[in-house]
Amino acid sequence: MERAAAERVIDGREMEPPEPFVQTMAALDELEAGQTLLLRLRREPFPLYQALERMGFAWKAEVAAGGDVDVRIWQATDRKEN
Amino acid sequence: MQALLSYDQSPPLAAPFRFFLTAPVFGILAGLLLLASGPDLFASRWTPAALALTHLMTAGFMLQVMLGALLQILPVVAGANVERPLRVASAVHLTITIGTLLLVAAFLSFAPLLFNLAALLLGVGVLVFVGAAVRALSGVASTGYTIAGLKWSLVGLAVTVGIGVLLCLALGFSLNVPLLTLADVHLGWGFFAWATVLLAAVGYVVVPMFQITPAYPEWFARFFAGTLVLLVVLWSLAELAASVADSALAATGMARAALLLGALLVALAALFALVTLAIQRRSRRARFDATQHLWRGAMLSMLAAGLLWLAAMSVPRIGEWPGWPVLCGVLLVFGGFSSVIVGMLYKIVPFLIWLDLQNRGQRRLIAPNMKKIIAERAMGGQMLAHFAAAILVVFAALWPELLSYPAGLALIVSHAWLLRNLLAALSVYRAHGAKIDSLFAGEHAQ
DSSP states (O other), X not given: OOOOOOSEEEEOTXXXXXXXXXXXXXXXXXXXXXXXXXXXXXXXXXXXXXHHHHHTEEEEEEEOGGGOEEEEEEEGGGOOOO | OTTTTOOOOSSOTHHHHHHHHHHHHHXXXXXHHHHHHGGGGGGOTTSHHHHHHHHIIIIIIIHHHHHHHHHXXXXXXXXXXXXXXHHHHHHHHHHHHHHHHHHHHHHHHOOHHHHHHHHHHHHHHHHHHHHHHHHHHHTSXXXXXXXXXXXXXXXXHHHHHHHHHHHHHHHHTTOOSOHHHXXXXXXXXXXXXXXXXXXXXXHHHHHHHHHTOOOOOHHHHHHHHHHHHHHHHHHHHHHHHHHHOSSHHHHHHHHHHHHHHHHHHHHHHHHHHHHHHHHHHTOOOSSOOHHHHHXXXXXXXXXXXXXXXXXXXXXXXXXXXXXXXXXXXXXXXXXXXXXXXXXXXXXXXXXXXXXXXXXXXXXXXXXXXXXXXXXHHHHHHHHHHHHHHHHHHHHHXXXXXXXXXXXXXXXXHHHHHHHHHHHHHHHHHHHHHXXXXXXXXXXXXX
16 A cells, blocks of 8 residues: 655655764654654664654555665654554 | 864764774885895785784784774664774774784794784784674665675685684684685685675675766666675685695595685675676766876786786796786786775765765855865875886885895885874864864953
8 A cells, every 4th residue: 555645755765874864863853743754775774763753753664576675764753644 | 183183973084084093004014024024025915024014014914904994884874873982993903903913923934922812912803893893784774785784894804814713723722723725715705705795795886876887787786796706605615625625635625616706706896896897987087186196007907917816827837937916916906906996085085075074064154165175186196106016016025135125115105195184184174173163262251
C-alpha cells in the first residue's frame, strides 16, 4: 500500500557524505508540525539517528526495492502512526 | 592522547584517534629500521630485519588503523555499538602497541622472553577487541554483505593472531612445530581472510559512498567473503598436511592441492581488485581525489603481486629467485594495503571530526566544511610522497644496494607527513570544539 506522500523529499543516493546529513538538517529546520521528511539513501544512516533523537524527531526506516533505504522523519510530538 | 580528546560521547572520537595517530609512528619506525639495517634486509623474507619490518607495517601500521576504524565502522555502518568503547580502545591500543614493539625487538634479538611477552600482549589485545566486536555484532543480523563480511573478517583476525601467538610461543619455548609452514598459513590468513575480507566489506560501503561510483555487483559481493575464507581453510589444511605427510607421494599430492587452492585464492583477491578498478572507472566525480588515486594505486599493486605469484609458480627461474617473496610482500604491504589505508584515513578522519562537531554544535555553530578539515593540497602532497616511498621500497627489493637507504628515508617522510596531516585535522577539531564550548559556557553564564 502506498504511504501518504511526504511534504519534503531528499534523494541522497548520489550525494557524497555528509551532504545528505547537511541537507536533512537544513530541511528539518523548516519542517512544521504534522509534516514528514522523506530521505532516500543507499544504506541506513545510523549517525543521523543519534542526531534526530537529540533533536526531538521520530523516524521510521524501510528498505525499498533494490536495497535503498527510505527514512521518514517527523517531529516526535506529532505522535503520528506511520 | 586521552587529554587531547577527552570528549566523552558515543562513539567517542578519542577511541579511534589514538590508533590513527599511532599508526604513522610505526611507519616512521619502519623507515628507521630500513636505514639501520641497509640492503641486507632484502636478502630473504626470513632475515630478522625483514620479519621486523613486515610486522612494523602489518601489526604496527595496518592493524592500528584497521582496529581503530572498526571501532567506528561497527556503529556507523552496522549500527553495532561497542560497549564502553573508550575502555576497549585504551586496553586494545596499549596492548597491541607494546606487543608490536616487543615483537619487533624479538625478531631483531631472537630473545625467547620477548617472543613470549609479545605473544601475551598481542594475543590479549586482539582477544579483547574481537570479544567486544563479537558482542557488538551479536544483536545485528547479517542483513547486508558488509555486515557478513565484517563478521568473517573477525574470524580471519582471530585465526591470524592465534597462529601468530603459536609461532611466538614456539620460538619462545623452542616447541617442535612446522615453523615455516605455519608462518605461511599465518600470512595466508592475515592477508586473505582478515585484511582482504575486511577491505572488501568496508569497500562495499565506502567506495560507492565517497568515490561516487556504482555499487559493487551483487554476484560478487554475495560469494566473495565466504568463498575466500573457505578457500583459506582448505588451503591451510593442504599446506599443513603436505608438511607433515609421511610419504613423498602424499606430500607431493598435498602440495599440488595447496598450489591449486593458492591459485584460486590469488585469483579471487585479484578479482576484487579488478571489480574495484572497474567500478572506479564509472565514478561520477570529474577529477579523482587523493583517496581515489590511493585506491587505484593499491588495486594495481595488488594485481602486480598476484601476477608475480603466478610467474613464480609457473616460471622456475623466477620461482627459484629468493627475492620474489620479498617483492610480492612489498607490493602487497607498501603498495597495496598501506595505500588503501592512507586513502581511507583521508575520508574517515574528516568525516568523524565533522560528525562530532556537528553533534556538539547542536545546529547553533555549523561544523566546518568536511573538505576543509584536511587541506586538499596537504593530502595530495602526502599522497605523492606515499607513492614515491612505495615505489622506492618495491625497487629496493630488486636493487637493495642502490635503493634501500632512499626507500627508508622516503618511508620516514611519507609517514611523518601523514602524521602531520592527521594532527592538522585534530587542531581544526580542537579549535572548533573550543568555540562550541565558549558559546555554550557564555550562555550558561548569562
